[in-house]
Amino acid sequence: MIKKFILLSACALFLIHLSKAQSSDTQANYSVVPRPVFLVKETGFFKMNANTRFIVPETLRQTARLLKEELLFSEVKTTHPQIIRFELIKNDPSLGKEGYRLFISPHEIRIISANKEGAIHGMFTLIQLQQIQPDGYLIPCLEITDKPRFAYRGFMLDVSRHFFPISFIQKLINLMAVYKLNNLHLHLTDGAGWRLQVPKYPLLTSVAAWRPQETLQQWWENGRHYSQEGDPNAYGGYYTPAQLRQLVKYASARGINIIPEIEMPAHSEEVLAVYPELSCSGRPYENSSFCIGNDSTFTFLEDVLTEVMKIFPSKYIHIGGDEASMRSWGDNPLNQALMKRE
Numbered sequence: 001m002i003k004k005f006i007l008l009s010a011c012a013l014f015l016i017h018l019s020k021a022q023s024s025d026t027q028a029n030y031s032v033v034p035r036p037v038f039l040v041k042e043t044g045f046f047k048m049n050a051n052t053r054f055i056v057p058e059t060l061r062q063t064a065r066l067l068k069e070e071l072l073f074s075e076v077k078t079t080h081p082q083i084i085r086f087e088l089i090k091n092d093p094s095l096g097k098e099g100y101r102l103f104i105s106p107h108e109i110r111i112i113s114a115n116k117e118g119a120i121h122g123m124f125t126l127i128q129l130q131q132i133q134p135d136g137y138l139i140p141c142l143e144i145t146d147k148p149r150f151a152y153r154g155f156m157l158d159v160s161r162h163f164f165p166i167s168f169i170q171k172l173i174n175l176m177a178v179y180k181l182n183n184l185h186l187h188l189t190d191g192a193g194w195r196l197q198v199p200k201y202p203l204l205t206s207v208a209a210w211r212p213q214e215t216l217q218q219w220w221e222n223g224r225h226y227s228q229e230g231d232p233n234a235y236g237g238y239y240t241p242a243q244l245r246q247l248v249k250y251a252s253a254r255g256i257n258i259i260p261e262i263e264m265p266a267h268s269e270e271v272l273a274v275y276p277e278l279s280c281s282g283r284p285y286e287n288s289s290f291c292i293g294n295d296s297t298f299t300f301l302e303d304v305l306t307e308v309m310k311i312f313p314s315k316y317i318h319i320g321g322d323e324a325s326m327r328s329w330g331d332n333p334l335n336q337a338l339m340k341r342e
């Protein structure tokens with residue numbers, strides 16, 4: 001009778017334990033965005049605790065530091081150390097340029113990639129996994145193999161029409177990294193405001209970066225004029241080269257390239273309002289396109305782009321090129337002379 005009771009008790013305890021394990025597994029969230037190419041659910045959980053150790057190649061130490069800052073760790077210490085390991089492999093063509101593998105077992109997490117880009121993507125998958133769990137200290141065991149389908153995955157932010165502080169752009173970069181976007185197209189200039197400080201042309205940021213009305217529609221309907229920096233109710237702002245270099249560094253650590261945009265030849269009302277000699281009329285508030293027959297136009301653009309290249313290591317600089325009106329070019333003697341020569 002006693003043996004039968006012990007056997008029944010053992011079976012009951014086993015079923016209770018199994019029920020709890022199944023309950024924990026069903027509560028785990030695997031809804032990573034974008035969906036990985038390959039994901040296999042395993043049993044158990046990795047517990048993020050105070051004595052979790054990182055094992056990292058020297059070239060990925062910055063990435064590991066960022067991961068440590070973003071993860072949540074419980075204050076509980078265990079006798080068995082938990083390991084988060086970054087591994088670099090060179091002979092796995094299936095991963096491509098930005099692919100990674102993520103293995104999560106009860107006592108170890110492995111992020112395997114061919115380079116820093118892949119390691120960053122694996123890191124943000126792990127961060128996202130923790131953020132979507134009911135208990136953020138318990139990460140479900142699984143195996144993920146993933147790589148992007150598209151090489152260019154971008155987001156464009158217009159800071160001319162609507163100025164955003166650096167702190168906001170950093171938050172945007174964080175969100176882009178979580179969703180594995182890799183290019184931030186930064187629309188720095190347009191008629192609604194110039195946003196890049198260029199020391200050689202101070203009026204670009206003391207006047208052309210500011211307008212009397214906050215919203216684009218209000219500004220558009222009230223003459224489209226500009227204000228002096230510091231004027232009451234002046235709306236706008238600009239970024240210094242130092243701020244933008246720090247932003248480039250911040251984005252790079254998260255696997256994101258910043259592509260700057262300097263509008264030309266059109267959408268340049270703000271430039272021509274403060275440097276009217278670059279327009280075909282020579283007067284402010286009359287033209288929106290640079291005068292292409294004026295050598296000073298190319299001197300200005302070369303100076304600006306030289307400053308841009310000092311700040312942004314991007315292979316590309318966007319120059320707009322849209323909606324260029326040629327009406328002011330037709331009867332301008334400088335333009336006519338250029339067309340005859342060329």
